[in-house]
Amino acid sequence: MTERRTVLVVFGTRPEAIKMLPVIAALEARARFRVVVCATGQHRDLVSPVLALFGRPADRDLGLMTEDQALPALTARVLSAVSAVISETRPDLVLVQGDTATALAAALAAFQARVPLGHVEAGLRSFDLARPWPEEGNRIAIDCLADLLFAPTEGAAQNLQREYGRRGRIVVTGNTGIDALLTVARRLDTDPALRETVGHSLPALDPARRLILVTAHRRESFGHGLAGICQALVTLAARGDVEIVWPVHPNPTVCSTVATGLAGSTAVRLTQPVGYAEMVALMRRASLILTDSGGVQEEAPALGRPALVLRDVTERPEALASGVVRLVGTAPARILAEAVRLLDDAEAYAEAARPVFPYGDGRAADRIAAEIERWLDA
Numbered sequence: 001m002t003e004r005r006t007v008l009v010v011f012g013t014r015p016e017a018i019k020m021l022p023v024i025a026a027l028e029a030r031a032r033f034r035v036v037v038c039a040t041g042q043h044r045d046l047v048s049p050v051l052a053l054f055g056r057p058a059d060r061d062l063g064l065m066t067e068d069q070a071l072p073a074l075t076a077r078v079l080s081a082v083s084a085v086i087s088e089t090r091p092d093l094v095l096v097q098g099d100t101a102t103a104l105a106a107a108l109a110a111f112q113a114r115v116p117l118g119h120v121e122a123g124l125r126s127f128d129l130a131r132p133w134p135e136e137g138n139r140i141a142i143d144c145l146a147d148l149l150f151a152p153t154e155g156a157a158q159n160l161q162r163e164y165g166r167r168g169r170i171v172v173t174g175n176t177g178i179d180a181l182l183t184v185a186r187r188l189d190t191d192p193a194l195r196e197t198v199g200h201s202l203p204a205l206d207p208a209r210r211l212i213l214v215t216a217h218r219r220e221s222f223g224h225g226l227a228g229i230c231q232a233l234v235t236l237a238a239r240g241d242v243e244i245v246w247p248v249h250p251n252p253t254v255c256s257t258v259a260t261g262l263a264g265s266t267a268v269r270l271t272q273p274v275g276y277a278e279m280v281a282l283m284r285r286a287s288l289i290l291t292d293s294g295g296v297q298e299e300a301p302a303l304g305r306p307a308l309v310l311r312d313v314t315e316r317p318e319a320l321a322s323g324v325v326r327l328v329g330t331a332p333a334r335i336l337a338e339a340v341r342l343l344d345d346a347e348a349y350a351e352a353a354r355p356v357f358p359y360g361d362g363r364a365a366d367r368i369a370a371e372i373e374r375w376l377d378a
């Protein structure tokens with residue numbers, strides 16, 4: 001019997017949990033692995049419901065979230081706490097996902113402990129360190145330290161080849177977020193109990209109006225950008241034939257800017273963040289999605305929902321090429337023009353409302369688990 005290998009999986013935020021849970025499941029389906037799941041608690045309130053939905057609690061919950069979570073202090077706390085978990089669990093590989101402070105600090109902890117590092121969703125680049133800040137810098141630093149680089153697309157792999165052609169093993173796997181999305185969409189179709197729970201927790205929607213689903217929380221949009229988005233939404237809502245729902249990210253700056261930008265307007269329905277299954281149901285129900293979220297940019301095309309990306313740059317260019325996603329920035333006039341075009345021009349809408357899968361086929365996690373097994377055995 002070959003020796004079991006320990007993989008320490010570290011995450012801290014909702015998108016990391018959503019994108020790591022399929023990888024954890026794929027690793028645990030192979031008897032070779034002992035998986036230790038470590039949640040740093042960077043966004044504990046958003047992560048716990050995702051873990052419950054997938055039925056895989058964390059083995060370690062570091063509970064590092066504090067009220068005013070400044071990045072340097074958070075990064076230092078994650079580095080120190082994850083280093084202690086590494087000393088205790090002695091993993092053969094540390095696995096991080098994406099570009100958060102948790103991912104960066106855990107990558108550094110692995111590097112300092114001389115433990116091999118795998119990076120899920122490697123190679124994404126906007127080529128602008130300021131947008132998204134600090135994520136673009138975090139990704140570059142993590143990729144630089146990683147031994148195993150799981151690129152979601154050929155484009156991401158090419159970015160890595162250009163930067164680190166001679167070191168690290170680069171494998172194109174697809175994005176594990178599409179695995180999670182398709183799993184939950186399937187469960188919504190086949191599990192009446194889940195459907196009922198989701199139905200109860202969603203806001204009641206008007207069947208006579210088309211749903212526009214909004215999410216926006218990037219630091220690059222704080223202030224002017226978010227204000228522009230709010231202005232566009234107020235004008236859009238005045239048409240009367242659309243219903244706008246915006247689950248607001250709990251970041252205090254986002255909450256206060258959105259509250260100010262929509263003050264006095266009841267036309268846009270602001271809600272608390274919704275659970276992931278609720279989010280999948282809302283995306284499927286939406287006629288149009290306006291977002292600056294990385295994950296939602298990947299999910300909308302797979303669900304055949306047209307999306308307007310409320311940013312000036314993106315590290316996810318693949319869906320732009322297919323025309324189902326457009327990069328529209330945050331100026332109200334442009335957002336309005338693009339939204340109205342899709343709402344009023346049936347031909348343009350039909351062209352944008354078709355499922356395409358530029359980010360993955362739903363089997364990325366299994367490819368990652370297989371590659372880890374090969375690499376650790378080599």
Ligand code: UDP
Pocket residue numbers: 014015018177215247248272273274275276277279280292293294295296299
């Ligand atoms: N999401 C969710 N509930 C919400 C908003 C988003 O479950 O109220 C999901 C969304 O479907 C996607 C992920 O959270 O899978 C995206 O997270 P976020 O936008 O916070 O981060 P990003 O992807 O931009 O890093």
